[in-house]
Amino acid sequence: MKQDNNTKMSEKTLDAELVEQAKKGHMPAFEMLVNRYQQRVANVIAKLVKNRSEIEDVAQEVFIKVFRALPRFRGDSSFYTWVYRIAINTAKNHLVAKSRRIQNTQVEYEEAESFSGNEAHRNLDTPDAVYARGELEQVMSKAISQLPEDLKTAIILREVDGLSYEDIASEMDCPIGTVRSRIFRARDAIDQALRPLLDKEQHNKEHVRSI
């Protein structure tokens, strides 16, 4: 049956297209998939793993497993549902392996008590990473708060409430083209605000690599 090419490509179909490209070895497509679901995966892991620096390591592990298992993804469920299961299993395995390591190292009683008792001390992020991340979150938060009210409402209805453009148009009582434009302008405004910071971080990473 011939498909109507003017119909929209749903998010599920978009994921399937990216998966197909990644299966063929197109790494940019896989990178796009990871960045698309990185935060949701991190949120899931954070429910089990409390150490913030470990969350990122486990998230990396999850996506490496996802990449290896891509040929077995048949698309019966949504891509995120499939990734979610892998994330839960990887986080559980991480906890089991970690508890074994702690038993094997025979930590002194006092050390063990302070290790498990002080959550703040368990965050092993480097100071630079914590600062960069904190700065990024601050800039992001400031940029969102400075958005014009109509742009802010449109982007919140889309990203937080997950409404479609049609529903947002109905909610804001405006044409769908206006919603399309407002959401794009909100994203672009935040992109412009973050660019200098992100470019600086990219530059720092390349500098570290060259050393």
Place this chain on the structure above:
Amino acid sequence: MSDQSKQNISQLMDGELSRDCSRFLLKRMNHDADFRDSWNHYHLLRSAVQQDGQAPLMLNLGSRVVQRLQSGSEADKPSATSGRGWLKAMTGSAIAASVALLAVISFNQNNLSSADMDSQVPEYAKTAKQLINPPNAFTARVEQKPRYTRYPDLTPQVQHYIMDKNTQTVVPIYYRIQSGQQSPVQQSIQNQARHYTDE
């Protein structure tokens, strides 16, 4: 990059762009880093508003994962079977190949040394250990269990012993019975013999 292209990326990530445009844009994004940067930054905003208090803000995790995959080993490539499945398949193939090789080698050696073998006394495995590791690997023969044996569970050695003993001439037990205790059969035979000698 034009604003229209950026708006298309914004619509694409929301599933609000037509199929044709989406396919075209996806192809373009595979080759254009600027397009991918916009995709990543738009998703960063999504990450920020979806961020759970416990989780750190994820920033371009994709590039780190791809970097790790590209610098990693062969095991990081997508595979149709799991790691264990692959290992099992390889192990099975290796065993099959080894058995085939052993069969070819032993066949050739049997052909080459068949003349010598004929003159040699057959060597049988005498212990369980030798059954597994014969004393003379390719010349050793392990006696097959005779199909007609009454003791199929015994070792070949014990079966041979029994067979050897069975082939010795043994006087039937009733010949060893004293004359006063003769059986009716023996008595009739003796009577007949007397009858012929009397005649």
